[in-house]
Amino acid sequence: MRYDIAIVGSGPAGLSAAINAKIRNKNIIVFGSKDLSSKVLKAPKVNNYLGLPGIDGKQLKDNFKKHIDSMGIEITEKKINNIYAMGEYFSIMANEEIFEATTVILATGVEFTKPIKGEEEFLGKGVGYCATCDAPLYRDKKVAIVGYNHEAEEEANYVNELAETVYYIPMYKDEISIDKEIEVIKDRPIEIQGENLVDKLVLKELSIDVDGVFFIKDSISPNHLMPGLEMEDGHIKVDRSMKTNIPGCFAAGDISGKPYQYIKSSGEGLVAGLSAVSYLDKK
Structure with missing residues (x-):
């Protein structure tokens, strides 16, 4: 099966992209965790999520789960190792399995640990x-x-x-x-x-x-995940439509830059989802 949209990440950005793509009847697959987002789950209190004052991370995660469950959106618990742009579609590698999708939305968050000395130098060499x-x-x-x-x-x-x-x-x-x-x-x-x-x-x-x-790690550097991605200040470079330099690939949330805020990620996920839908409809 070739999916319309593959979404990598099950935090606020990825789930926001998923529900908006689903509303527009696109065939999607969401790769992520059963906990959805460890960062959300561990938050002691979230004070700036509009309409949900004083909510804690577990409550927010539970609300996310209820929302996607009500729409029949499932999380595929597979770690994505590499994504390759094949021209008309993307090949998504998850250990020994390969998935195909016409578009990809990257919403993996950011890994806050910097590479140690020699890590990047010996990548592929041990x-x-x-x-x-x-x-x-x-x-x-x-x-x-x-x-x-x-x-x-x-x-x-x-x-x-x-x-x-x-x-x-x-x-x-x-x-x-x-x-x-x-x-x-x-x-x-x-x-x-x-x-x-x-x-x-x-x-x-x-x-x-x-x-x-x-x-x-919870996530790896985007340019290691998908060769050819243009980066800027350690994040994926995107425009206002959340488009990357690779046609059909979009990025949203922390991975696209600061501020690292849930509400910002949700908004960007919406934009990325709609942009992917528009890209598909034009094709």
Whole structure:
């Protein structure tokens, strides 16, 4: 199936785009999380969302869920690793699965963690962002997984079935649930070293010899997600219609720039959704 619109992200921007595209009878797919948005869910209080004074993040998330449920919008819980513009459509890679859509709306939010030294230099040379995609390349080798969320634990368990040694470095304080054979290192990564390929991960307190390092984050840099995207000050460059430099691709929310506010994201999601609909109708 080729969808009319693929929406990557289930926060305020992505859901706003989804409901407005659905109202206009477009065939959509929304990639995201069952929690919709971890940032919304954790907000102690939201004071500037028009019409909802003093609401907390959980209440806002529950309202979002009721809205999309009432419209029959489902969330596809798959992590998108790459998106490629194929001319007349987009090819969307989710581990071993491939989805197709005529248009794409990027609403993944922003990743506030900056790359460590060597991370971008060794991308594709031992550094990756999807452990389940590249795990077969590290059979019987040593791998470090730097996890920023609980989904990283599942990826670590999967890699552990193939690799000789797996080190897990959690960047969060919650309880960890992984295979007992995996060595957990509670430290902070500082640098990736190597000649042509990765051979060492330097942490604040120690260094470990590894053949590969995976960073499992809530979102990855947009220009790594979709090659060819024009960036500006660390965000996707868009116009007033939320169009990017790639025809058929739109972006909304935090990923398109500051201020990082829920109400701004919702408004941009609306615009992106309507722009995608207009693009389809013209085609």
